[in-house]
Amino acid sequence: MFMEVPCIKGELDSFHSDMHPVVEEIPLAVTVNGRHVLTAMTSPMMLREFVIGFLYTEKIIKGPNEVESLVIEGSNASVLTTDPFKILVSKKTVLSGCGGTMSFLDIQRLPEIKSDLVLTSDMIRSSVEQALKSELHVLTGGIHVVALYNASGKMCVVEDIGRHNALDKVIGYALEKEIDLSQTYVICSGRISSELVRKCLIANIPIVISRGATTTLAIETAKSRGLTIVGFVRSKKMNIYSGEERIEGNVPDSLKIP
Template identity: 60%
Template sequence: MMYKEIPCIKKNGDEYTASMHPVVEEVPVALFVNGRHAATVMTSPTMLKELIVGFLLTEGVIKSLDEIEALSVDDDRAEVLTKNPYKILFSKKTVLSGCGGSSSFLDMKKLPKIQSDLTVTPAQVSTGLKAVLNSPLHMLTGGVHVVGLIQGDHHLAIVEDIGRHNALDRVIGYAALNGIDLSQTFVVCTGRISSEMARKCLIANIPIIVSRGATTTLAVEIARAGGLTVIGFVRSDKMNIYSGEERVSGAGSLEIPAPVE
């Protein structure tokens, strides 16, 4: 269960009534890597193993699942032992639920390039987005972000979390644990595409990220530098393609204009 019924007073017109309302849960999970407290993640209490694996991958603590010697997850604590017991590449921090918290410092020159020949149709993009918008928890509470991992017309995973960055880490962790080739998938999300979302896609080699909402200038800059396709404002038969237009059927004949200085 990712939500609880919380008492409240509801107003409807001029009438006030005592009632209950479903509210999403938020819990702290302390992450220890090789005996050191590396981070505290504010998250939804589900798929914690996938979250931790995805977080370790996108933060560069591990390059692959093979580098994990042992992993244990309790309700509020996760402990990881890597094959290099002295390795930890980030200082202790708190990852906030709203937007990923204190994200990694971006060094554009060190970001990887997408290696993928994937192309998608506008219909696949729209269908993938509908799958995340139909999340029962999202519709019930209105308090979670949803990220979907899509391959062609198949929805490989639909993941909810109070933070969209956590949800993306969960999807990446799910793929690693299940041997999924992320270069042949794309992700769709309910929230804004931020620079941190773009960074995580580059590191995981996810070639396309889609949202019903907006993106940021830095996210687009990162995407163009790394070959990531960013698609926003997907509504009905409309969408904005900000980078990587060659991966969307029908859009490759056009070239996105250079930014206005």
């Protein structure tokens, strides 16, 4: 996940040669039924889960059972599906940065959340504190963390240079483990974007939580389709932007988000 690379370190006007840990970034070209559909810049771990999660959230497959074979060799992943004539998405390059992969978001065509999951504010605070203790992030300063939880606790934690990649890996992991995603929630270290919301809606993950910010389009999309967004979870504080009915205990009934 990281390599020690040489650099020149400076402090005020003093400089010296040293080594520093830097996260690894690799290109992964994904071919589906002979067609190149994706090149992702990602971290070199859980690549199978990433491919399955991405194909699922792009609606190329409805589940792992539609993957006839998945072979990863070096920087190439080759997928055969049970329907080799399925119409595929356009070729994409998913960068490791914070940009989304969708040029247009049709909110009304996204599925609505179907879940009875409810969390307390104490559960949110404690799970965020636990999930985001990343030694790799402390070491390198260059990694995102996405974790999958249910009411019983932590199920999966993924570190990746891109938070969208990390979410796809979490979803791919859950699909292969046959986890009921309607009873889970996601915690992420970075901003909650409309792309993260879109992926959660397709996977029917009802709650997404971050210690960081969100965006107006993410909130608009979440409100329209019944997803809960909680941001800026830090110490004793949090902001609930949508789906407040899923946070029980300390939210007065008189407080409704307009």
